[in-house]
Amino acid sequence: MTANPPDVTGFDPDSSDAQPEGSLEAQIARIEAEVRELQFPGFSLDDALNLGLLLVELGKERSLPIAIDIAKGEQVLFHVALPGATPDNGHWIRAKQRTALRYEVPSLLVGLRGRLGGGRIEDNAWFDQSRYAAHGGAFPIHVTGVGVVASVAVSGLPQLQDHELVVEALRDILGSALDE
Template sequence: MTPESSPVTAFDPDSVKSQPEGSLEALIGRIEAEVNELQFPRFTKDDSLNLGLLLVERGKERKLPIAIDITKGDQVLFHVALDGATPDNEHWIRAKQRTAARYEVPSLLVGLRGRLHGGRIEDKGWFDESTYAPHGGSFPLYVAGVGAVATVTVSGLPQQQDHDLVVEALREILRSMQRAR
């Protein structure tokens, strides 16, 4: 194995310890690839219901203490709290959802990009932590040729796991749409 092909140890956005060189950039690259991959041909209210129910199914199967939200503008299209979710999850859902909607990229990507030159975006004086949370779990729903039309958000797990659960469900819904064509 050459140095260029050696695997990079994963970056942990929740860790305060020093992390392997290149791991932050690798995770940013992975999430940017997910954004490019997860472009929907359309996204209707029925699609949001299917996505929300899929996330509920995955959460219940795995006994995850999560809250799930799908929002388009000011309209909540789907919202549920599973067993173990707390009122704090509601705050995190709104803050992560606002972040993904404002920047039109996954909330985790906002936080990771803020770390590229050291520090955190939360440390910038202009970043309002009472309104926004650059933590994983909210992903814009992109329609090809249109852009971000809504957001899907999960809260209740460590931020990377929230993000990965959303991506898993988005991939499954997108595959089902492609098969139905």
């Protein structure tokens, strides 16, 4: 993974404060590197279950008020709401997953790329906010030589934290898959 230069801190899409120059571009580059890194040799129903259970374990250990969903198209492979999650988290999960699947990149990356011109993707009339959400937390599952086969999403935390939790779990599951 490519690290940010020492003088550039991460871009926070939830902050209304001025962001350090270059932080948006550095954050985009970091997530693009994650997409290249997190390519699976295959993704089975057992992999979906293991990924979901790992996210539950991490959420429970950290007392996170999250909902977790793994889906293959319209088929739900795994779904759970931990204590503190709300019904709204289900809406956010579906909207973030639609975004990740439509663009075949993490939902956070879609939102960050939309800010490159100084605005937000949501400011475009063609971006249907009732169906899509360009907020962090959904990551498409890429299988090498196949493409996107599923998506995983977390909702309930600030969007950067949702994204980071998903990436942490994907790295762990991918590491296990490569060790086999």
